[in-house]
Amino acid sequence: MSTKAETLAPPATSGRKRAARRSNAAPTITDVAKEAQCSPMTVSRVINGEENVREDTKQKVLGAIAKLNYVPNRAARSLAAGSQLRIALLFDNPSASYLSEFLMGALEEASRRDIYLVVQACENVADAQKVIKKLLDGGIEGFILPPPLCDDQSVLDLIRSSGGIAVAVGPGRATGSHGAVLIDEFQAAYDMTRHIIGLGHERIGFIIGNPDQVASGRRLLGYRSAMKDAGLTIDEGLIAQGQFTYRSGMVAAEKLLGAAKPPTAIFASNDDMAAATVAMAHRRHLDVPNDITVCGFDDTELASSIWPELTTIRQPIREMTAEAVAMIARVHKQKGRTARAKPEQLTLAYQLIRRNSDAGPSLASSFSKPPGNT
């Protein structure tokens, strides 16, 4: 009997807990709770921005977090939360530099929130439909759509009708039927045009973006409005169609620069086309910005990696995508509680970044005053 009793009895070492599993002493929510003299639950509430926490308690917790340099453990979080959110990022050949910014924002935020992100290319809208159906079957609950996909209502409807969450990033205009993160494309183009006009230019060329994207039209409209408001007449020959690609920018720039009365400034609807314009200007031995001003749009990496660096509109692409991820997470969390929250819409601020590709028109320019043969 005694033998058996002994084997059953806990071994001598049982007094202390078994060796701790945690090797590194990263602070946990419990440590924070102790520091702030409250329960872990309250700390959890503060972290997750829930309501119903008194202000002073919140401050104490926040203080403790800062003091301990606490970072929530993502693994534990998503494990406890039960379900891992899965989001797909679809794209349909936008400009390369835009895409990379785009991905960066999404990947970072998804990684931060422990969201599983699937990145998928589609050839066209029809292909996108197929891909979306497949992803929905696979249990993906959210979709992030950059242009031009986000401008296609049928794609959005498909997602919505299947109970998915769609968020458009950078559509020309929000439709209200789904979430969207955007900037005021019209106003941004307007501001840039005003900026160029303010420099003294009057013959200002414009390169339109991909006509499938609503944003292209908005930017063009901003340009037209600003020109009109400034009392300048628009020479329709100084407006060229592009596709947002570098290559299309070359063709468009060639047309504008080769015009009988070429412009003294060119405003391209994105940086890729602006970069192409700079290249074409150089090819014609024009100095940028002294002979011709070139401005872009988006402020992708390309804008500051060529020379001269482009004056452009900074569209906070990364932040926008990150916000889109956050938005999907929010909606997903609320789902089931509220019957159906009305789609959020977030308009972020753009910024006119002035670099070295713009200047006042050169008075001596042979272009502004071509051989008087009119």
Place this chain on the structure above:
Amino acid sequence: MSTKAETLAPPATSGRKRAARRSNAAPTITDVAKEAQCSPMTVSRVINGEENVREDTKQKVLGAIAKLNYVPNRAARSLAAGSQLRIALLFDNPSASYLSEFLMGALEEASRRDIYLVVQACENVADAQKVIKKLLDGGIEGFILPPPLCDDQSVLDLIRSSGGIAVAVGPGRATGSHGAVLIDEFQAAYDMTRHIIGLGHERIGFIIGNPDQVASGRRLLGYRSAMKDAGLTIDEGLIAQGQFTYRSGMVAAEKLLGAAKPPTAIFASNDDMAAATVAMAHRRHLDVPNDITVCGFDDTELASSIWPELTTIRQPIREMTAEAVAMIARVHKQKGRTARAKPEQLTLAYQLIRRNSDAGPSLASSFSKPPGNT
């Protein structure tokens, strides 16, 4: 009494467990165990490829996994494993396009493995030292170092002496004291030079990269070797110093193109400088590739977003960074078991990507045969 008893007694619904937390019915390790008629532990062993599992048991488990379509829950896994690995990615102004590729690979892999990734910029080596110390104090265990940081031995030593894990990505040459993921820079540059020679060029210019980076020297050496092996003499005037930036590429290209006997081909040590070379060539009304061949290195996004698209060496930056993350995870796991595993070193394959910026030398070129005044 009865009233009290009732209030104390579990409510009528207590028969079943509290509402299940799991919404989706994804199979768990327990489900698999039941199916395979063994304990969850055994399943865990099979999943993790541990030894000491009888072959037939293993097969039964494998069968059950396949049948249930079971996928381990990542969150639970890393939570139970105890420590969340935290890795820092430090960088010190590499070219922008390189960096974005770099980040992409790291973020993706980190997200896949549920690793917390901190991205930190440093101004210089001294700053890096400070940052590293702070991060180590903060409990970061791994560091990923792109050039030029990975070429600085003092940085590596600091990390190693503090028990951190350092992995260099794309250093010129592995030192053996730490992990590294790289390509054979020498051979890649050699191959590209041979390629250009194979096209018929003899006067081949070269633009060197940032002299602080070991890789720059390796690439230069590859060029020299190939020239020598082909029996071509190198005109030292056709070798220009660059810094890996677009701007430095312009200056270097200007020098080469303006030489008394300019080259018929230029091999730039990275794509940014190659793109700048193309721009400068255009400025001089030279057609690429018909008047001059321009080749790059890295195959960053820039290479295929300008026109003509660059012939370049594809360095698998994303894969390299992803491998670096994986390497840190491996070392971290082994730590404590083996006293100190010797650092891994992984050499990945590069690839010569032929696009549209190269061609044979133009026979009519005024450059290959300048006015016969020698």
Place this chain on the structure above:
DNA sequence: CATGTTTGTGGTAGCGCTACCATGATGAGA
């Protein structure tokens, strides 16, 4: 045959966090 030593397997206790409920303290309304 009494001991070690090696297998293969199972049990248990968390990892750090959050969902869910319970509770005490307030304030509002009867």
Place this chain on the structure above:
DNA sequence: TCTCATCATGGTAGCGCTACCACAAACATG
């Protein structure tokens, strides 16, 4: 004054997995 809602907080029980130990069975040794 006594309800009853509301707020702020705490307690508990897991999420799915693995580290650690226990232990039986199969062998090897003396």
